[in-house]
Amino acid sequence: MGLLTPLALAGLVAVGLPVWLHLLRKHKTTPLPFASLMFFERRTQSSIKHRRLQYLLLLALRAAVIALLAFAFARPFLHSRLAALAGGPKLTVLAIDNSFSMRDGDRLARAKREAADVASKLRDQDKLQVLAFGSQVHVMGDSAAAIQTIQPTDTRSSYAELSRALRSIAQSSRLPVEAHLFSDMQKSSLPANFADLRLGESVRLIAHPVADRRAANFAVESVNAPRRVYGSGKARVEATIAGYGTDQVKRRVSLVLNGREIDSKTVDVPAGGRAAAEFLPADLPFGLNRGEVRIDSGDNLPDDDRFYFSVERAEARRVLFVHEGRNQRDALYFRTALEAAAESAYALDAVPVEQSGNLDLHKYAFVVLSDVGSLPASFETALRDYVRAGGSLLVALGRESALRNRVPVFDEAVVEPRYYGRDGALFQSAAWLDAGHPSIHNAQRWDDVKFYQAVRVNPGAARIAARLGDDTPLLLDKQIGEGRALVFASTFDNISNDFPLHASFVPFIEHTANYLARQEEGPSNYLVGSYLELRQAKQQGAAVEVLDPKGERALTLDEAARAQNMPLTMAGFYDVKRPNGRHELVAVNADRHESDLDMISADTLALWQNTAQGPQNANSGGDAEAPKTMEFWWYVLIAVLALSIAESLLGNHHLTVDQATE
Amino acid sequence: MLQRFLDPATLASISGLDLVAKTVVDGFIAGLHRSPDYGFSQEFAEYRAYTPGDDLRRVDWNVFARSERLYIKRYRGETNTQLLILLDASASMSYGSHAVNKLDYARFLAASLCYLAHAQRDAAGLIVFDENVQNYVAPSARQGQLFRLLHAIEKAQPGTRTDFAKPFVHFLDFTRRRGLVVVISDYYERPDVIVKTVEPLRFRGNEVILFHVLDPQEIAPKFSAPVLLTDMETSGTLEVSPEYARGEYRHRIDAHIQALRDQAKGAGLDYFLMDTGRPLDEGLREYLGVRQGRM
Numbered sequence: 001m002g003l004l005t006p007l008a009l010a011g012l013v014a015v016g017l018p019v020w021l022h023l024l025r026k027h028k029t030t031p032l033p034f035a036s037l038m039f040f041e042r043r044t045q046s047s048i049k050h051r052r053l054q055y056l057l058l059l060a061l062r063a064a065v066i067a068l069l070a071f072a073f074a075r076p077f078l079h080s081r082l083a084a085l086a087g088g089p090k091l092t093v094l095a096i097d098n099s100f101s102m103r104d105g106d107r108l109a110r111a112k113r114e115a116a117d118v119a120s121k122l123r124d125q126d127k128l129q130v131l132a133f134g135s136q137v138h139v140m141g142d143s144a145a146a147i148q149t150i151q152p153t154d155t156r157s158s159y160a161e162l163s164r165a166l167r168s169i170a171q172s173s174r175l176p177v178e179a180h181l182f183s184d185m186q187k188s189s190l191p192a193n194f195a196d197l198r199l200g201e202s203v204r205l206i207a208h209p210v211a212d213r214r215a216a217n218f219a220v221e222s223v224n225a226p227r228r229v230y231g232s233g234k235a236r237v238e239a240t241i242a243g244y245g246t247d248q249v250k251r252r253v254s255l256v257l258n259g260r261e262i263d264s265k266t267v268d269v270p271a272g273g274r275a276a277a278e279f280l281p282a283d284l285p286f287g288l289n290r291g292e293v294r295i296d297s298g299d300n301l302p303d304d305d306r307f308y309f310s311v312e313r314a315e316a317r318r319v320l321f322v323h324e325g326r327n328q329r330d331a332l333y334f335r336t337a338l339e340a341a342a343e344s345a346y347a348l349d350a351v352p353v354e355q356s357g358n359l360d361l362h363k364y365a366f367v368v369l370s371d372v373g374s375l376p377a378s379f380e381t382a383l384r385d386y387v388r389a390g391g392s393l394l395v396a397l398g399r400e401s402a403l404r405n406r407v408p409v410f411d412e413a414v415v416e417p418r419y420y421g422r423d424g425a426l427f428q429s430a431a432w433l434d435a436g437h438p439s440i441h442n443a444q445r446w447d448d449v450k451f452y453q454a455v456r457v458n459p460g461a462a463r464i465a466a467r468l469g470d471d472t473p474l475l476l477d478k479q480i481g482e483g484r485a486l487v488f489a490s491t492f493d494n495i496s497n498d499f500p501l502h503a504s505f506v507p508f509i510e511h512t513a514n515y516l517a518r519q520e521e522g523p524s525n526y527l528v529g530s531y532l533e534l535r536q537a538k539q540q541g542a543a544v545e546v547l548d549p550k551g552e553r554a555l556t557l558d559e560a561a562r563a564q565n566m567p568l569t570m571a572g573f574y575d576v577k578r579p580n581g582r583h584e585l586v587a588v589n590a591d592r593h594e595s596d597l598d599m600i601s602a603d604t605l606a607l608w609q610n611t612a613q614g615p616q617n618a619n620s621g622g623d624a625e626a627p628k629t630m631e632f633w634w635y636v637l638i639a640v641l642a643l644s645i646a647e648s649l650l651g652n653h654h655l656t657v658d659q660a661t662e
Numbered sequence: 663m664l665q666r667f668l669d670p671a672t673l674a675s676i677s678g679l680d681l682v683a684k685t686v687v688d689g690f691i692a693g694l695h696r697s698p699d700y701g702f703s704q705e706f707a708e709y710r711a712y713t714p715g716d717d718l719r720r721v722d723w724n725v726f727a728r729s730e731r732l733y734i735k736r737y738r739g740e741t742n743t744q745l746l747i748l749l750d751a752s753a754s755m756s757y758g759s760h761a762v763n764k765l766d767y768a769r770f771l772a773a774s775l776c777y778l779a780h781a782q783r784d785a786a787g788l789i790v791f792d793e794n795v796q797n798y799v800a801p802s803a804r805q806g807q808l809f810r811l812l813h814a815i816e817k818a819q820p821g822t823r824t825d826f827a828k829p830f831v832h833f834l835d836f837t838r839r840r841g842l843v844v845v846i847s848d849y850y851e852r853p854d855v856i857v858k859t860v861e862p863l864r865f866r867g868n869e870v871i872l873f874h875v876l877d878p879q880e881i882a883p884k885f886s887a888p889v890l891l892t893d894m895e896t897s898g899t900l901e902v903s904p905e906y907a908r909g910e911y912r913h914r915i916d917a918h919i920q921a922l923r924d925q926a927k928g929a930g931l932d933y934f935l936m937d938t939g940r941p942l943d944e945g946l947r948e949y950l951g952v953r954q955g956r957m
Contacts, residue, residue, distance in 0.1 A: 034891040035757035035764070035880055036850040037900050039914040653887070 004075035004631070011070030018062035022055060061647040065640055072636040089125040091175040093166065094118060097183035098150050099134040099157035100528070100571075100594035102210075104184070104217070104301040110210045111182035112147050118180050118208075119144035127175065133157065135529045137165035154303075154528040154571040156591035157183065159608070160191035163199055170200035174630065177203045184211035185600045188593040198611045205609045211599060216246045218297035219595035220253075220307035221274065225291060227524045229284060230316045230345045237279040239293040239307065243269045244596045253277040256292040257284070286313045288585040290573055291524075304595045308573060308587035309524040316347040317365040317517055322372055324400055325352035330370045330493040333500035334509065341510030345519065353379075361386040365517035371398030371491045375408055384409050388481030392516035397455035398491035407457055410478060410485045415456040418472055427452050427497075428468040437465035437477065438515040439486070439508060446504055453496035454489045462487070486512065525587040531565040532586055535579055542579030549573055549588070709733040744801045744841030745779040745786040746868075747772045748833065749818060752792040753895045754850055756820035758938065759879035767938040768846045768875050769815050775844060776815070780808040785841075788814050791829040792821030801841070823895035826851050826859040833863065840867040848875050850895075853921040861929045871932040874922065878939035881915060883907040 003009070094115045102108040115130070122128060130146040132138045134155030140146040162181070170177045177200070183189075185207065191197065199205055221242035229235045241251060248271045254264035262283075267275040277293070291309040299305075319338070321331050331350040338346050346365065357376040361367060361383060369375075375383070387393050393409055401407070402417035420427050427450035433440050446466075454472050462478035468489075476487040490496045499505050513519070526532065534544045543561050548554040549572020555563060568574065574586040600608075712721060712732035720734040749772050755765040762770075772788065779786035780803075787801030788811050799807075799814045843863050849856055849872070856872075864870050885904040892899050902911075919935060926933040 031890045031892040031899055033757065033894050035754040035848060035877065035894055037891060037893040037896070037898060038850050039911050039918065040891065040900050040902055040906070041910070 001076060001078050004077060006074055008073035008075070009070055011073060012067055014066045014070070015063045018059055018066065022059040058647065058650050061643055061650065065643045065647060068636050068640045068643065072633045072640060075631060075633050076636065077631045089127065089175060091127045091129060091169070091173045091177045092118070092122055093129045093131060093169060093177055093179040094147065095131040095133055095162055095166075095179055095181050096147065096150050097134070097157050098132045098153050099189070100154045100303065100590040101157065101184055101186055101301070101597060103152050103303050104211070104215060104597065107184050107210045108150070108152050111208070112150060114208050114210065115147045115180065115182050116144055119147065129169065131165065133162045133165070135161065137161055153569065154590040155569065156529060156594050157186060157189040158191070159189050160196035163197045166203050167198070167200040170202045179203055179205050180208060181205060182208045182210055184597065185209045185605070186594070186596065187598045187600050188596045190600065190604070194607070197608050207605055207609070209599065211597065215300060215597045217244045217299050217301050217304070217595055217597050218242070218246060218251060218269070218295060219244070219304035219592055220293050220295055221592045221595070223291075223293050223307045223309045223525060225309045225311050225524045227310065228312045228314055228345070230314055234280055234282070235284050235311050237281065237291065237293070237309070239277045239279070241267055241269055241275045241277065241295055242592070242595065243272055243274070245272060245598065247271050251275075252296050254294050255279040255281060256294060257281060258290050284311065284313050288312050288583065290585065291587070301595065301597075303571070304590060304592065307525070307589055308571065310573065310585040310587040311524060312585070316345055317519070318363060319346045319348050319513065320359065320361065320364040320367045321348050321350040321370060322353050322356050322368065323350060323370040324372055325354060327371065327493060329495070330396065330491055333492050333494060333505075334368065334370070337500070337506045337509035338513060341506045346513055346517070361391065365519070366392035366394060366513070368394045368396070369408065370396045371400045371493070373400040373403055380408055387483035387485055390482035392483055392518070393485040394488065394512065394516060395485065396488045396491050397457065398453065398493070398496055402455045407487055409480065410462075410487050412460045412462065413458045415458055418454045418456055418470070420452055428454065428470055428472070430466050430474055431469040432467040434465040437463070437475070439475065439512040440465055441511060446502075449497060449499045449502050449504065451490055451497040457487060457489060484516070486516065525589055526568050528568055528571055528588055528590050531567055532574070532576070533565045534563055534576075544579060545577040547575040708736050710736060743784050745775065745784055746801055746841060746843045747775055747786070747788045748843065748845040749788060749790045749815065750792070750847030751790050751796055751818040751821050752823055753820050754823070754848055755875070757877055757880070757894055759877050760939065762938055764848055764875045764877055764938055765818070765820055767936065768873075769818065771846055771873060771875070771936065772815050773812055776808060776811040786811055789829075789833060790814060790818040793823055793828055795829050795832055796821060826856055830859045843868045843870045844873060845870065846873040846875060849922060853918065853925045856922060857925040857929050857931065860931060864930050869932070871934065872922075872926055873934055873936050874919065875936045875938060878937060881937065882912060
């Protein structure tokens with residue numbers, strides 16, 4: 001207990017006032033004459049002592065009122081731990097781990113059984129709250145019946161998240177919290193920073209381990225497979241088999257595609273180690289394929305013995321490359337870079353500008369105008385419509401295009417061509433790159449690329465992604481209608497620059513092609529708990545349809561129309577139909593940290609429990625929680641009020657007596 | 663002085679009562695007081711059949727002449743009576759919890775009775791006593807007797823404690839003639855002692871009436887807290903709790919009143935409790951009503 005304003009205790013001096021009134025000031029008693037005392041007895045003498053006692057009671061009441069008033073103004077408080085020790089009501093939190101690892105044997109059933117046992121022993125004055133936690137904490141209810149509603153999930157358990165929830169509950173409830181943790185106590189559930197486990201001062205953590213020992217467990221730890229395979233390309237599937245607490249043993253690994261086992265191998269898994277298995281399925285069908293790598297482990301946790309992945313076989317997407325008829329070099333360099341990078345994802349159709357009049361542009365993923373002078377009017381009109389409807393265009397500017405006043409489709413003025421050899425500078429380098437632009441993202445540095453010629457274009461409303469040393473915009477990006485146009489202020493022909501000869505050219509072309517073709521290269525599988533992006537901001541209103549692994553709709557109608565992303569909560573395959581009509585298959589797997597069933601040591605557990613008692617961890621940073629105190633001055637004031645009423649009644653009684661005697 | 667004692671309302675109330683129908687006193691004032699004895703007088707009372715031994719002088723011969731039956735005539739006797747008031751002026755009589763203390767109330771009562779007797783041409787006397795005889799006015803019906811009596815009543819002051827036995831010895835000497843003896847006191851003495859002391863007055867053919875004057879606070883004390891009481895006669899002090907006053911004391915005073923009432927009745931004495939909280943005329947009227955009922 002403590003006092004926030006101890007100076008107010010100086011008011012205790014006022015207790016002397018009633019003492020003076022009662023003890024130091026002489027009371028005079030006036031005898032009351034009566035006709036005869038014939039019918040009275042001497043034994044009534046004790047009544048005066050009783051009256052004196054009543055006076056002493058009045059004195060005590062008055063002194064108590066003043067003392068408590070001073071005490072209330074001193075703002076006393078109790079540490080919530082003391083309040084708990086006082087035997088008052090408390091909040092009992094039953095936190096039940098329902099993460100993926102609790103599927104091992106009967107761990108979850110045992111946890112629920114022990115939780116129900118604890119709930120049955122609660123006192124009437126105690127409150128109950130049932131939590132289920134994995135990667136997130138869910139409040140299941142405030143009755144013991146809520147325990148039975150907890151179901152196993154595929155999420156990864158997080159003790160840091162549980163500690164954060166307990167701190168929040170302790171702060172909001174104003175009651176001492178007794179948290180019972182029913183978990184398999186996985187070491188892998190501990191956070192990287194121990195300070196994240198910090199409990200509130202009024203939280204008492206009681207652990208109920210539901211795993212008696214470390215269990216050996218095999219798991220398919222990861223699968224590395226391409227998300228898409230184009231044309232006749234082969235998909236290489238690499239799987240890693242991990243053993244946790246296991247002896248050296250051979251395990252059979254099989255590859256399953258669309259429910260049919262394609263291939264199998266036997267690998268030698270070292271004791272507590274990992275082994276790799278590689279598959280090259282030859283007959284991967286076109287379209288979306290449900291892939292799965294399985295092992296025959298024979299352990300108590302069979303759910304981590306399979307690993308889902310999705311792979312799609314698709315035709316290569318076509319790219320229209322329009323160039324001047326006499327210049328073949330730029331098409332050569334561009335095609336080479338594209339084929340080298342994108343694993344035959346794109347097929348380049350190089351067309352001289354003279355033959356571009358009657359082309360159907362909508363079958364192309366994007367169009368490249370490589371230093372073209374004049375365009376056929378019909379082609380330019382078709383190109384403009386194509387871009388506005390959502391198509392993409394890459395324009396490379398060189399000597400031919402510098403003769404035009406405006407960049408076609410991009411509709412910005414050509415300011416001047418810059419020939420750096422004539423200016424005495426010999427060449428320019430890329431002085432500034434916007435790393436946030438998809439074309440340049442993760443690209444190698446362009447420092448040693450020499451630009452001899454460039455065409456300065458008025459950027460207008462376009463985004464500048466790269467600049468040369470003389471501040472000439474090198475790469476401009478502009479949204480036109482639903483589509484986009486990119487302007488590269490030089491050429492791809494190894495004449496205006498030596499960019500095609502550098503290693504950074506290939507990733508630039510690859511990223512630019514993917515950016516223009518809107519080709520998102522996501523992973524072939526996700527972890528439970530991660531988020532899947534459903535749409536971009538401009539696609540608001542178009543519905544996304546998602547079927548979860550159970551075949552049920554994962555989104556409500558409102559979410560389907562508005563949600564930007566959704567959490568992936570269970571292992572399996574999600575069917576996603578995006579607003580643009582594309583159909584995707586998203587493979588989701590439980591976090592393999594859950595497969596390591598190694599338990600927290602007793603010392604670590606004791607340290608965790610002691611975070612509620614000792615001083616806060618010095619490494620916890622600036623968000624250290626202040627010691628929780630419970631002020632009770634209002635209770636003292638209520639007591640003052642009650643004592644004042646009693647004092648008034650008793651004092652009034654004495655006043656009546658005095659008047660009667662007078 | 664006269665106005666102080668003879669409150670017009672009280673006097674009118676007493677005069678309006680039919681004293682003839684309510685009292686059984688030995689003597690009468692003509693037209694008002696009538697003797698319960700049948701005697702030789704002018705007022706016819708009834709006829710009664712003659713029986714051997716009756717005085718032949720009382721036979722109504724006119725009736726015999728008409729009916730040949732012997733009847734004798736009976737007449738109501740008419741006589742004067744003597745009223746003697748014994749007024750207790752002990753210290754305890756000065757107690758009062760309101761405007762009128764017991765002694766004042768007893769004075770009003772005695773004065774009313776004296777005036778009443780004077781109006782009836784009865785002889786009235788007064789003895790004021792505490793443990794001794796303070797004052798004595800011999801019974802008389804002479805002119806100026808009323809003023810002497812009222813003067814003596816006015817002079818009565820609270821004295822010392824009451825001792826019934828000591829003054830009552832002398833009272834017997836003062837009552838040579840049959841009459842009405844009224845004793846006004848608060849009777850703080852054992853009932854048997856009171857009755858034993860007063861009873862000899864009855865033996866001489868007197869009608870004795872005991873007026874027990876008590877304050878409401880004496881009958882039912884209302885103390886809200888313990889109090890220190892001082893005895894007005896002995897000056898002794900006692901601390902009394904309200905619980906005792908409400909319980910045990912009331913039980914005792916009620917038992918005292920009841921014992922006095924019973925023993926007085928047993929000795930042929932009339933007893934009436936006068937609560938000083940009640941109007942004087944009401945008390946008298948109630949007493950006279952009781953007397954009427956007894957007839």
